[in-house]
C-alpha cells in the first residue's frame with residue numbers, strides 16, 4: 001500500500017502542583033518525601049463535619065498563571081464536587097471547578113525550530129485538589145499515603161493545536177519555564193509536580209477523503225521524553241491500526257492508554273470510554289469567589305516578562321544566538337542576572353559566554369543559581385570589560401570568575417594579585433619580539449621565505465614570545481608586531 005498522508009492532532013491536559021506552603025483547603029503543610037500520613041488533618045482525611053477553607057495564595061498563583069497564558073479571568077468563579085470513589089481521596093469526591101472555571105480562552109506561545117513561535121490555544125484552566133497515593137508495593141495488601149491529598153492542583157487544558165511530538169515537548173518545556181519564572185511551581189517532573197495527558201489522533205487523507213482515527217488519551221506522563229515517545233508510538237500504532245481495520249473515530253469515544261517506559265510502548269487501559277458522568281454539583285461548603293478589578297490589578301502587577309519574550313529580546317537586541325538566549329532564559333535567576341549585568345554597560349556576548357560557560361557550571365556544582373555565587377552584576381560587568389579590552393585573556397577571565405565566586409572581590413584586584421593582567425604595552429612586547437627573532441634565525445628565515453613552513457614558523461615564534469612573557473603578553477599585540485617585523 002502506498003504511504004498514507006496524515007496530520008497528527010494532539011491536545012494536552014496538564015496538572016501542575018502549586019508551590020504554596022499549605023494545602024488547598026486545609027492548613028496541612030505540603031511536603032514531599034516525608035513519612036506517610038504525617039501531613040494530614042480532619043479536613044484532608046475527609047472526616048464528617050469538617051469544613052474546607054480556600055487557600056488564597058493558591059488562587060492567586062493560578063490567576064497569575066492564567067494571565068501569563070493570556071486567559072480571560074472570570075470575575076465570578078465557584079467550586080464543584082466531582083465524584084471520586086478511590087481510597088486516595090477519602091471524602092469520596094474531589095473539589096474541582098466545573099462550569100465556571102476561574103479562567104478560559106488563552107494561548108501559550110511555544111518556540112519553533114526556525115526561531116519563531118507558534119500559538120497553542122488554551123481552552124481553560126481551573127483549580128482543584130490532588131489525591132493521595134495508593135501504594136501496592138509493601139506486600140500482599142495495599143496502603144495509602146494521604147500527604148499529597150489536598151495539594152493545590154492547577155489543571156490546564158489546551159485545544160488540539162499541536163501537530164508533532166516535538167511541538168508537544170516544546171509546550172511542556174515552555175510551560176515549565178513559565179511557571180518557574182512566575183514562581184508558582186517548582187515544576188520538578190521527577191517529583192510529579194507536572195503531569196501530562198496527551199489526546200492523540202490522526203487525520204488521514206485517502207483518495208481525497210479525510211478519516212479521523214479514534215482518540216487515545218495517554219495518562220499521567222511525567223517526563224518530557226515519555227511525552228514525545230508515547231506520542232510517536234501512538235502515531236505509528238494508529239496508522240497501523242487504520243491500515244489493518246479502517247476503524248475511525250465515533251462520537252465521544254476515547255480509549256485510555258498508559259505508557260510502559262520499560263517496553264517503550266503504550267498499553268491499553270480502558271476502551272470505548274463514554275463521556276463520564278461525574279455527577280458534578282456545587283460544593284455547599286465553599287463560598288463562590290468574586291475577583292474584583294482591584295484584586296486582579298494587584299495580581300497583574302506581579303506578572304514578569306515571560307521567558308519566551310526575553311529569549312526573543314536577547315537575540316534581537318544583543319545579537320545572541322537562539323540557543324544562547326534559550327540557555328540564559330531557562331531560569332529566571334540567570335535571565336535577570338544577565339539583564340542586570342548588561343545594564344551596567346557590559347558587552348552582552350561576553351557576559352553571555354562568561355555566564356553560560358563558567359557561571360552555570362559553577363552554580364550547578366554548588367547546587368545554586370548564578371545570582372547566588374557571590375558575584376555582583378557590577379563586578380561581572382567589569383570583568384567582561386577587562387576581557388573585551390584585552391586586559392586579561394579569555395582563560396584568565398574564567399580563572400578570575402572562579403576566584404570571584406570563591407572569595408568575592410573586585411576583578412581588577414584579583415587579576416593584579418594573581419598576575420593575570422595581559423601586557424599590552426607595545427614597547428615592552430616589542431623588546432620580547434626582537435629578542436625572540438634574534439634567537440631563532442632559522443624560524444625567521446622560514447617565516448619570511450618558505451611559504452610551506454611559514455605558518456608553522458610564525459606560530460612557533462608567537463609561542464616563544466608568550467612564553468618569555470610568562471603567558472602575559474597580549475597575543476593580539478604580539479601578532480601585530482610580529483607581522484610588521486617579518487614583512488618589513
Ligand code: ZN
Nearest residue numbers: 026028041044
Ligand atoms: Zn489537612
Ligand code: MN
Nearest residue numbers: 015096128155
Ligand atoms: Mn484534573
